[in-house]
Amino acid sequence: MTYSTYDITIIGGGPVGIFAGLYAGLRDAKFQIIESLSELGGQVNALYPEKTLLDIPGQAAIKGRNLVSNLQSQLDTMNGDIKLNETVTDVVKDENMFNITTNKGNSKSKAIIIAVGNGAFNPRKLMADGADDFEGKQLVYTAKDIQQFKDKTVLVAGGGDSAIDQALMLEKTAKKVYLLHRRNEFRGLEHMVDLLKKSSVELITPYLIKQLKAADNDQVTVVAKKMKTDDDFKNINVDKILVNYGFISNNKDMEGWNLDLEKDHHVTKVNPTLETNIHNIYSVGDQAKYNGKQTIIATGFGEVPIAVNAIMNDLYPDNHTPIHSTQLTNN
Template sequence: MTDYDITIVGGGPSGIFATFFAGLRNAKVQLIESLPELGGQVMALYPEKTILDVPGFTGIKGRNLVEHLDQQLAEMDVDVKLGETVQNVARIDTDFKIVTNKGITTSKTVIVATGVGAFTPRKLAVDNATDFEGTHLFYSVKDLEHFRDRVVLVAGGGDAAIDEALLLETVASKVYLLHRREQFRALENTVDRLYASNIELITPYLIRALQLTPADQVQVTAKKMRTEAEMTDLVVDDIVVNYGFSAENSVLDEWTVKPTGQRGQVEAQLAGVTDVAGMFAIGDVSTFADKQALIATGFGEAPLAVNAALKYIDPNNRGGMHSTSLKLKH
């Protein structure tokens, strides 16, 4: 007998919601997450970041969104396995054999929700940058209180960098935002909020050197782009660099059965359908034409993939009901 109807690999927001919805559909489901806690990239990198693309929540922090998802998931009778890594997925007749570092199970279908996989920040290209990491130099804001009443320089020009600058402005005594271009690569509303804030903009500059001062602050030397001019009078308590992240989603490469993809992403169609029968992909790991890599997108993909998985198991399955007719079992 097959252990599970659906195995969901990856415990980020998309994977959590897919597991919850599978519970609503009375599917026997397991969620496998390699990290010791649910939340994926949101908890690992952006727990303090304000999430703007989830309908119904105004200015919710990443960690709070994950807490809500955890509470929702707790209503379901599902198996959540943390600190467990999927090492291989193979076929047993029409089912899948799921091999992890803790055991072997079987599943009728698999939903891949691994996100971007392992991610590392793009580091500040300054010779002595590592000397400041963890004390004055950070690549994400995990503990907002550390920055209270301090002078902070944020480096970067995308949505994440501006979001962090706006977040830091709520506690820091002063926030600078340094970017190597005059224009910012962010949503229009985010840029509007930046210009309406008290954050001081330093553009177009690039950090070239860091030096610790006798007062345990950091003197920053920045070069103005396309010139030889340097600015050396900027002294701050902390620097937050957000140049983006390099992702490596090589976990699927080791699977015996894996869907077609490239650069760590899986090619998917409507409802997360891949070229492997019974295997689906949702969230940041899946890609298709004109996809927007948003949490809200993953939330929308989750129930479609669950319904498609149950339809694959039983072609006569009539699919998901209207949301108003779904009920929790107590």
């Protein structure tokens, strides 16, 4: 059987994987992106499409979904193979080539860029009596469709960046927003905490949700207990509860690969050119680990040209390495 052979295979089609495809295309590499979800966009698309991102260079403020759609439009100008609904289940090194197996077939690649983020992710669940009865209805874990909160009374639970972002985002759409957290202090960017304090979001701290009970008009009564007390309870009636206790990710698929990749707490260690301990396997974005690494999109974008150019230098040493993608003069 003959398999397609690529210069570069990008595993994972999150924002960083998409940009890796674009940059591989700019270098005329024959590339494929393999993404296990049905759409590109990774965490941005799956977890916070409605969030306004403030730390994307060149964008004063951009919604998650618009960032993904801009990246997709850029990628569409290139001729790579984009394989969706396809999960890489194994990678095997065979002399100067890698054999890649997915749930749908096989291909070969001279180099690999791992851009799997933290792997498949799931929200950390609310552990409160009755929570199961409301899950997927009044109780949700992502704010994918903001219209579901329109003119509703919403309680956001959590104390990190994304809980604050979501509370501020919903303030514009919902009738009333509560933010409940088990501590008095929030773990968000100072700027966002300032915005929160000036907003109309009502803070309920330090409280922990103990129980959810059905109330009239399809509402839910959130029973919350004040921390370090035995009998100081508060009942809040709401239409929707948006829990943001973070995500538990799993890289089980990757752990099955036939590669001896050096890891640090489930992320792949890389050198300054983003190469792993295996020659011509690179890692970028949230899955790449080095001293001082920050897992944000801007960091991942910056890693991509370093990795792609290092690969192209290795595969085609006689080719000229570009510094800019455009030229300033016509000569």
